[in-house]
Amino acid sequence: MRLSRRWGSLALALAVLLPGLPGDPSAARADTPGQFDYYVLALSWSPGWCAQEGKRRGAPDCAPGAGRGLTLHGLWPQFERGWPKDCPAGARDATRAETAAMADIMGSAGLAWHEWKTHGRCTGLTPQAYFELSRRAYAAVSRPEALRAAGGAQMSPRAVEAAVLAANPGFGPDGVTVLCRDGRLTELRLCMTRALEPRICAPDTRRDCSRSLIAIEPVH
Numbered sequence: 445m446r447l448s449r450r451w452g453s454l455a456l457a458l459a460v461l462l463p464g465l466p467g468d469p470s471a472a473r474a475d476t477p478g479q480f481d482y483y484v485l486a487l488s489w490s491p492g493w494c495a496q497e498g499k500r501r502g503a504p505d506c507a508p509g510a511g512r513g514l515t516l517h518g519l520w521p522q523f524e525r526g527w528p529k530d531c532p533a534g535a536r537d538a539t540r541a542e543t544a545a546m547a548d549i550m551g552s553a554g555l556a557w558h559e560w561k562t563h564g565r566c567t568g569l570t571p572q573a574y575f576e577l578s579r580r581a582y583a584a585v586s587r588p589e590a591l592r593a594a595g596g597a598q599m600s601p602r603a604v605e606a607a608v609l610a611a612n613p614g615f616g617p618d619g620v621t622v623l624c625r626d627g628r629l630t631e632l633r634l635c636m637t638r639a640l641e642p643r644i645c646a647p648d649t650r651r652d653c654s655r656s657l658i659a660i661e662p663v664h
Contacts, residue, residue: 475528475529475530475531475566476528476531477531477532477534477565477566477567477568478566478567478568479528479568480521480522480523480527480528480566480567480638481521481522481523481524481638481646482521482522482524482635482636482637482638482643482646483519483520483521483522483581483635483636483637483638483640484519484520484522484527484633484634484635484636484645484649485516485519485520485581485582485585485633485634485635485636486516486517486518486519486520486631486632486633487514487515487516487517487582487585487587487631487632487633487634488514488515488516488517488630488631489513489514489591489628489629489630489631489632489660489661490505490506490510490512490513490514490515490551490663491512491513491595491660491661491662491663491664492625492628492629492630492631492659492660492661493630494506494512494661494664495628495661496625496626496628496630503551503552504551504552505551505552506664507664508664509664510664511663511664512551512663512664513587513591513592513663514587514591514632515549515550515551516546516549516550516578516582517550517555517559517631518555518559518562518563518578519559519563519564519567519574519577519578519581520563521563521566521567522635522646522649523646524646525646525647525648526648528566529562529563529566530561530562530565530566531565531566532565533565534565534568534570535570536570536571537560537561537565537571538556538557538560538564538571538574538575539571540553542556542571542572542575543556543557543560544556545575546575546578546579549579549582556575559578560574560575577640580640581636581640584636584640585612585634586611586612587611588607588608588610588611589611590607590610590611591604591607591629591660592663594660595660595661595662595663596660596661596662597659597660598657598658598659598660599629599657599658599660600656600657600658601622601624601652601653601654601655601658604622604629604632604658604660605617605620605622605652608620608622608632608634612634612642614641614642615634615642616642616644618644618645618650619634619635619642619643619644619645620632620633620634620635620645621633621634621645621649621650621651621652622652622653623651623652623653624653624655624658627655627658627659628658628659628660628661629653629658629659629660629661633645633649635649
């Protein structure tokens, strides 16, 4: 039986307000590997993560003398609005050897596996190609010495952004996002094209830390 126009309009309105209901066009959508618009390169400020939870977990990156600064959190495919995640696996998943090989810049094989499963599958690349691309993206960004020099002090998010831009003049202010948690610098996110060229971030990615000053935990 065909719904009347009135009831059809009501069903459409409910689908917008309550996504996931039967009739919601997005309910059955599955993110498709290889279909996305650009990348976000996420770099963690390791000392900030260590101060919040890493030391409590006994993470090797947080041991005295580890010397970790900006480490690779992940390379994330993005849409101009939103992002794909948890896409179906392709021909094969990443092996233990492939994830373990990323520990030098990511800190652990566990993080590398999580990033592959959540984001890497959505690129449509093989695990080897995804991790190679992640290394290229990480190597393409210069880590600002100002962050290491400021260890133990405070900076404004704008000053952190300025330090990143000074070290990476190809990026603009709308291509870099500074994140914080509990008053500490935690992460930088830089937006790149699929060819790993600098680009502006879509509006839903440009959400800088709102604090006036944040602590820059020192590198141990």
